[in-house]
Amino acid sequence: MTDPIEIWTWDWVPQGPRGHVRDIRLRWACEEAGLPYTICTAPIAERGADHLTRQPFAQVPFLTDGATRLFESGACLLHLAEKSETLMPRDALGRAEVLEWVIAGLNSVEMVTVPYWFIGRTSPPENPLDGWLASRLDRLNAVLASRDHLAAGRFTVADLLMADILRVAVIRSRLDDYPALAAFTSRVLTRPAFCKALQDQLDHFAEADARRSKA
Ligand SMILES: N[C@@H](CCC(=O)N[C@@H](CS)C(=O)NCC(=O)O)C(=O)O
Numbered sequence: 001m002t003d004p005i006e007i008w009t010w011d012w013v014p015q016g017p018r019g020h021v022r023d024i025r026l027r028w029a030c031e032e033a034g035l036p037y038t039i040c041t042a043p044i045a046e047r048g049a050d051h052l053t054r055q056p057f058a059q060v061p062f063l064t065d066g067a068t069r070l071f072e073s074g075a076c077l078l079h080l081a082e083k084s085e086t087l088m089p090r091d092a093l094g095r096a097e098v099l100e101w102v103i104a105g106l107n108s109v110e111m112v113t114v115p116y117w118f119i120g121r122t123s124p125p126e127n128p129l130d131g132w133l134a135s136r137l138d139r140l141n142a143v144l145a146s147r148d149h150l151a152a153g154r155f156t157v158a159d160l161l162m163a164d165i166l167r168v169a170v171i172r173s174r175l176d177d178y179p180a181l182a183a184f185t186s187r188v189l190t191r192p193a194f195c196k197a198l199q200d201q202l203d204h205f206a207e208a209d210a211r212r213s214k215a
Contacts, residue, residue, distance in 0.1 A: 004036040005080075006064040008054065009201075011041040012208040022073040023061035024201050025164050029077055029157055031193035033084035039204060040064075074106045077157050087157040097151035101158035110165045112136050117170050133171070141178035148187070155188070163188035 007030070009023035023039070030037040042051050047058040054062045055071040062071040063079070070076050081088035081098065088098045113136075116129040127133075140162075143150070151158040166172060166185045175182035188194070 002066065004038045005030060006040045007037050008040045008042055008062045008064075009060045009204070010044040012044055012212065013205055018205045019198055019202055020168065021060065021201060022164075024197050025073045025161060026061055026063060026076050026080065027197035027200060028160055028164070028194050029080045029087055031196050032155075032160065032191070033080065033086045035080060035083060039200075074102060074161070077161060078102060081157045087160075089152045089154075089156070094152035094156075098156045098158045101150040101156075102161055105158065105161040105165055109136055109140065109162065113165055113168060113171050117168055120170050133174070137171075137174065137178050137181060141181040144180040144184045148184070155191075159184075159188050160194075163194075 007023050007026045009021055013021060027037070027039075029035075042054075042060060051058055054069065059071075061073055061076060062069070063076045065079065068079065070079055077087075078099070088095055112129060112133050116127060116133045119127050119129060147153070149155055149159055150162060163185050166175070166181065167189055172185065175185060
């Protein structure tokens, strides 16, 4: 029997990021595909040499799957997608569409949403990335106005990733202006696999609180 995939996350985080630590993407993909996995933890307080050999920026998530060791949530998702047709079709066209939308999620959408969120944390009178974000949401809304899924005509890992990128509160609160995008996000985020992954991550950090308060 093969060992379960190891998904590595933090041993503890404060309340703010709970539910958003990116191991959720990997948990969610495994839940969708029925891939056996186990959660492993790296100490957030001491990011030592061992951690840096797994994730050179001292972040999470990263995974182990047999001899394969990967960091970057996008790379990990594509690895999982190779293991299950549920996450990515096997035909060349469907596969290409999934790849382009996964990269678009990371490199055209998340590269705007993360700095937008980060700047917004200081509550500036105006977020200088407002227009940039609006242009991305506008175009994504136009794409999803005529179809339910980003790639391959069905749910794939590209939808999973994009919905996770868009569910950050400060972005999601803007989706009322983008009905197709709001509907897409709600649809994908009500999938049972996402609900389970979210609850499991919340439970993981609640258990960490309990352990800390006993120590
Ligand atoms: N591009 C990376 C980003 C990873 C990332 O931002 N990880 C966060 C948790 S979701 C983290 O480890 N933050 C702690 C830090 O950056 O020091 C990926 O998608 O895996």
